[in-house]
Each structure stands twice: as structure tokens, then as C-alpha cells.
Amino acid sequence: MGGSFAAALTKRGLARVIGVTRRRSTADSALEMGILEEAGPDLDEIGAADIVVLATPVRTLLRQIPEVASRVRRGAILTDVGSTKSGILEALRAAKSPATVVAGHPMAGNERAGLDGCDDKVFENRPWVLIGDRLKATRLEQLVAGVGARPFWMKSPQDHDLKVARVSHIPYLLAYALMGTPLDAIRVCGNSFRDATRVAASDPDMVMDFLLTNQGPIRRSAKELQARLEKLLRLIDRGDAAGLRKSLVRARDLRGKL
Amino acid sequence: MGGSFAAALTKRGLARVIGVTRRRSTADSALEMGILEEAGPDLDEIGAADIVVLATPVRTLLRQIPEVASRVRRGAILTDVGSTKSGILEALRAAKSPATVVAGHPMAGNERAGLDGCDDKVFENRPWVLIGDRLKATRLEQLVAGVGARPFWMKSPQDHDLKVARVSHIPYLLAYALMGTPLDAIRVCGNSFRDATRVAASDPDMVMDFLLTNQGPIRRSAKELQARLEKLLRLIDRGDAAGLRKSLVRARDLRGKL
The missing domain is CATH 1.10.3660.10 (6-phosphogluconate dehydrogenase C-terminal like domain)
Structure with a gap:
């Protein structure tokens, strides 16, 4: 899902996408595919970003949030693309990130995991659920709409x-x-x-x-x-x-x- | 299903298809579509047929079997395309038809009922379940294979x-x-x-x-x-x-x- 979003943003020229991956080989593959501008395993890179999109699987993400959330700068938007939301939002809130937290879930995808399932058209006309303060998430909402998805605001992670x-x-x-x-x-x-x-x-x-x-x-x-x-x-x-x-x-x- | 079978047989020149319908308007439509050679509402027509294919819905068929089964000649094959088989085979056996009874069910179709769903390619590579004496059903099996289906013999209507x-x-x-x-x-x-x-x-x-x-x-x-x-x-x-x-x-x- 992270790969598809990167590809969709890069292809449409909507953002300068920097990938931070756990394995260097994933970063190298993504660069070769031309779906982003820079990529590497250095977590500190996310400190400079305007929008940070967490795109690991939910159970991995739950472990990574404490380490990641503190590195995002004040004024930036911290979001994710995980398929369930209660646990993630709980962890994000507990991590007390200085960023604006907006949870997300693009209701799109295919049977393939990882970069193997990368498809820059996968979001077209699909709902992209967002949970958080809409007034502070304009830039994120623009990117979501920009890749063809329909931003769909929900009240709570439980509702989602x-x-x-x-x-x-x-x-x-x-x-x-x-x-x-x-x-x-x-x-x-x-x-x-x-x-x-x-x-x-x-x-x-x-x-x-x-x-x-x-x-x-x-x-x-x-x-x-x-x-x-x-x-x-x-x-x-x-x-x-x-x-x-x-x-x-x-x-x-x-x-x-x- | 009856319309699709008629169309598939006629198009491939595998049989001279005569349609007996409840309503004259259905016969007229089938003739206009060119999916059979003759059609009308006269039930006695079936006395001359080598193979009689009952193609009304199961619940209608259960009511019609007593009236129809006796009209099929000895040596002919009496079959059906109903989607459940226990009730139909029970009724066919109770009707003591002089014909060879072979129940059938083409595992094919679409969401549309009647001539509206007529499609001469619908049987291609689909199983066509048959129940009865295989040795006496060679001609029927040839037609089933002829329209592209795979004859699939089952032991009993309960099994089906x-x-x-x-x-x-x-x-x-x-x-x-x-x-x-x-x-x-x-x-x-x-x-x-x-x-x-x-x-x-x-x-x-x-x-x-x-x-x-x-x-x-x-x-x-x-x-x-x-x-x-x-x-x-x-x-x-x-x-x-x-x-x-x-x-x-x-x-x-x-x-x-x-």
C-alpha cells in the first residue's frame, strides 16, 4: 500500500516522496521502480517531512509507533494506511507525537503484499477513510483526492x-x-x-x-x-x-x- | 437454460430442435431469435422426439411431469436441466415413462431468467451433471459434449x-x-x-x-x-x-x- 501511494504521488507529481524502509533492499527496489525520489533505512529522515505516512503492516506498526512518532516535527501531519484503526490510534495517542495525528485507511488493494502489489491506479474512485481533525488535514486530503481516492471522514476508530x-x-x-x-x-x-x-x-x-x-x-x-x-x-x-x-x-x- | 441449449445445438447443427412452450409468445420469440427450427404450444409434438429435454423451472416441472412423461415414446431419452434433482427424479420415476430417464443439470448460467438469458456459449467447459443409465444415454452425452460442456456422471440425485x-x-x-x-x-x-x-x-x-x-x-x-x-x-x-x-x-x- 505504501508503494502504491508513493507511485501514485510521484507519477502525478503531487509530492516529493522520500521512502524510509526497514530493509535497504526494499529501498533499492523502490528507487529502481522509479516510484519515489529518495529512499533508505535512516529513520531520522522523517523529521524533515511535512506529511509522514506509516505504511508497515498493523502489527509491525504497533511496535514501531513509539520510536517513530516522536521524530515527526510539530506542524507536520502523521498518518498511516493500516487496515484496522483502534489499536493504531491508541498507540499514536499514547506516543504523544508533536505532529497532527490523522489515521487513514485506503479501502483499496489487491491480493499481493509489498512492492509486488504496487499499482499507482489502485486508489481510483475508492474510499480513503480518514479519522482526526479535518481542519488541520487539508494537505493530506488534497493528496488523497489527488491520487483519485474519495476522502471519507469517520468519527472514530471503533466506527471504522x-x-x-x-x-x-x-x-x-x-x-x-x-x-x-x-x-x-x-x-x-x-x-x-x-x-x-x-x-x-x-x-x-x-x-x-x-x-x-x-x-x-x-x-x-x-x-x-x-x-x-x-x-x-x-x-x-x-x-x-x-x-x-x-x-x-x-x-x-x-x-x-x- | 432451455433457450441456451436450443441455441447451442442449432448454431452447431447438432440437432433439429423443436420447442414446446407454455406460452405461444415464447415460441414466437424463440423462432424470431433463430435458436430452433419449430416451436409451438402443442405438447403432443414431444411424442416424435428422440430426446426430450424438460426445461421449465423445477417447481413448475414437478407439476408438469405426470402429464409430459407419458407422451415420450419408448426408446427415446427423457431428460431435464433442473437445478435440483431428488424431487424431479422421484416424480419422473413415479410417472413410469416408457422412455429412458436420464436427469441432467448443466452447471452453467447467468443472472437472467428465460430467453433473456439465452447464450449459446454458456456451457463451454462447464460440468453438465447426468444421473441415470450411461449405456443408454450415448446420444444425449454426445449433444452435451457437442455444446462444449463436460458430461459429469453422478451416482444419485442425493449426491448431486x-x-x-x-x-x-x-x-x-x-x-x-x-x-x-x-x-x-x-x-x-x-x-x-x-x-x-x-x-x-x-x-x-x-x-x-x-x-x-x-x-x-x-x-x-x-x-x-x-x-x-x-x-x-x-x-x-x-x-x-x-x-x-x-x-x-x-x-x-x-x-x-x-
Whole structure:
């Protein structure tokens, strides 16, 4: 995600992007790809930046925040692109950074992790969630809009984490549960199964990063989904054609608008 | 499905297709589309056919079988393209047709019902399930292969109905359950949600036809899926990274082969 953002900003000439990476080889690859201007492993570089974008996986980031947050200068914006927000915002606030903290989550991406998944068009027309003081985040909002995303302000990290559990983490879990279907049945599967399991092809470490940092909202969303599934199953068991049709028509009409 | 099969056979010159429809307007449309040679509402036409393909929705077919099955001549093949098989095979056997009964289910299709969804390429490389005496079904098997499908013989209608519940009816139900997600969350949905809910855009009557004629296998498959989902949720709750990773890697590897 960090690579894609760097590529999108550089390609459009929206910012001078400096990459700070854990491994020098990642910095070298990024430079070779031409997706940023300077890159290296020196963490002190971030002291000069107007906007610092933390782009490591959530669980790594939670460990790095204390070390990183203090180095960002007063007046700069400190943001991130992590896929869950409660833990990160808690850590950012605890770190008492002199910068303006605005948490972020571009609702975009693909199945590939790291620079391998780098795609400067991935943000186009996708929501980019932001949480923090909007009045102090104008420059960040301009960059987000500049790469084609739609800035989407949310009130709290809890609000964000419940929403993404409902529309993203649950579809992932259903895909994994479906992939446990007996193999003799999978042999005759059609498009409904293929579509529903597409995200199971994702990088496991990328997926674990959001599943293992969003337990509460995932459990709650799963309960809600199971209740709705049970309601449908009862309509089928009872042979309630009118009731079932009503649910199916509502779903079709709503899906048609997505 | 009947229209697509007629179109595929006619286009490839594999058979002289005669359509018998409930409504004259459907026959007229099919003739105009050039997907068959003759068409009309006279049920007695089927007495001359070598192969009779019943292509009404399952619940309609269950009502029509007694009237239709007796009209097919001895030595002919009587088949269908219904999406569930136990009820249909029971009705076909009870009707004591003089013909050779071979139940069928092309695992292909799209969201549109009737002639509106007619597509002569829809069978290409898709499994076409057949249940019955293979030795007496050579001509039917040739037509099925002729339109590009892969004849896939199954032992029993129960075997078929459980497999399609697992790989098709459950993904449909999950899509409908997902469409019940609160709207403020759906507003920020990404591709995982879009993919998992694609089939919710299907024609509700087409879907009701298989959901309401496959209650037992659907209930059983739903229980299996819920147990697999619960297992994943417990790994997440416990923060069991190693156990979760194992499930995710297995799913990714298997999905990659689909």
C-alpha cells in the first residue's frame, strides 16, 4: 500500500516522496521502480517531512509507533494506511507525537503484499477513510483526492473497525470457510463459488494482520451475519415463498445499485 | 437454460430442435431469435422426439411431469436441466415413462431468467451433471459434449443435491445474508464484498426455485459452513497466529488451483 501511494504521488507529481524502509533492499527496489525520489533505512529522515505516512503492516506498526512518532516535527501531519484503526490510534495517542495525528485507511488493494502489489491506479474512485481533525488535514486530503481516492471522514476508530469487519473481514472469513468445502463438491463448482472465494487467494500474512487486530468487531459482525443467515434458512425450511422472495428482491435491488 | 441449449445445438447443427412452450409468445420469440427450427404450444409434438429435454423451472416441472412423461415414446431419452434433482427424479420415476430417464443439470448460467438469458456459449467447459443409465444415454452425452460442456456422471440425485448445496446454494445464501449488512457499512465496501454478493443480483424466482426444492441438503451444508466459520473465529479470538496461518495458507493454495 505504501508503494502504491508513493507511485501514485510521484507519477502525478503531487509530492516529493522520500521512502524510509526497514530493509535497504526494499529501498533499492523502490528507487529502481522509479516510484519515489529518495529512499533508505535512516529513520531520522522523517523529521524533515511535512506529511509522514506509516505504511508497515498493523502489527509491525504497533511496535514501531513509539520510536517513530516522536521524530515527526510539530506542524507536520502523521498518518498511516493500516487496515484496522483502534489499536493504531491508541498507540499514536499514547506516543504523544508533536505532529497532527490523522489515521487513514485506503479501502483499496489487491491480493499481493509489498512492492509486488504496487499499482499507482489502485486508489481510483475508492474510499480513503480518514479519522482526526479535518481542519488541520487539508494537505493530506488534497493528496488523497489527488491520487483519485474519495476522502471519507469517520468519527472514530471503533466506527471504522466495525464497518470494515462487516464489509471486508466477514467476506474474507466466509471465503476461507467456503474453501473448507469437501473437495468432491468443489470439483463441480461454478461462478457463485469462484466469486465468493476469490479473496481466499490473498497473501495470508496481509489478511492475518487485519483479522488479528480486529477481534471484537469481527465477532460481533459474524454474529449478525449468522443471525441473518439463520433467518433465511428458516424461511427455506418453512417453504415460505412469499417471505423468501421479499428478502431476495430487496437484496437484488440493493446489489444492483452497488 | 432451455433457450441456451436450443441455441447451442442449432448454431452447431447438432440437432433439429423443436420447442414446446407454455406460452405461444415464447415460441414466437424463440423462432424470431433463430435458436430452433419449430416451436409451438402443442405438447403432443414431444411424442416424435428422440430426446426430450424438460426445461421449465423445477417447481413448475414437478407439476408438469405426470402429464409430459407419458407422451415420450419408448426408446427415446427423457431428460431435464433442473437445478435440483431428488424431487424431479422421484416424480419422473413415479410417472413410469416408457422412455429412458436420464436427469441432467448443466452447471452453467447467468443472472437472467428465460430467453433473456439465452447464450449459446454458456456451457463451454462447464460440468453438465447426468444421473441415470450411461449405456443408454450415448446420444444425449454426445449433444452435451457437442455444446462444449463436460458430461459429469453422478451416482444419485442425493449426491448431486448435497454437492450443489455446498458449492452453489450456500454461496447464494451468504450473498443474501451479506446484503443485509447495515447500509452505512456497505457505503465503504470494496471488492471482497462486491465479489461475495455478485449472485445476489440474480433473478429471485430462479433462485427460489432451487432454494425451495433443496431444503435438507441446504440445512446440512449451512451447519457445516457455520462450524468451519466458528473454528476460524475461535482462532482469531485466541490470537492463534500459527493456527490461523495454517488455515489461510491451505485455502490460498487450494483457491489458486481452481
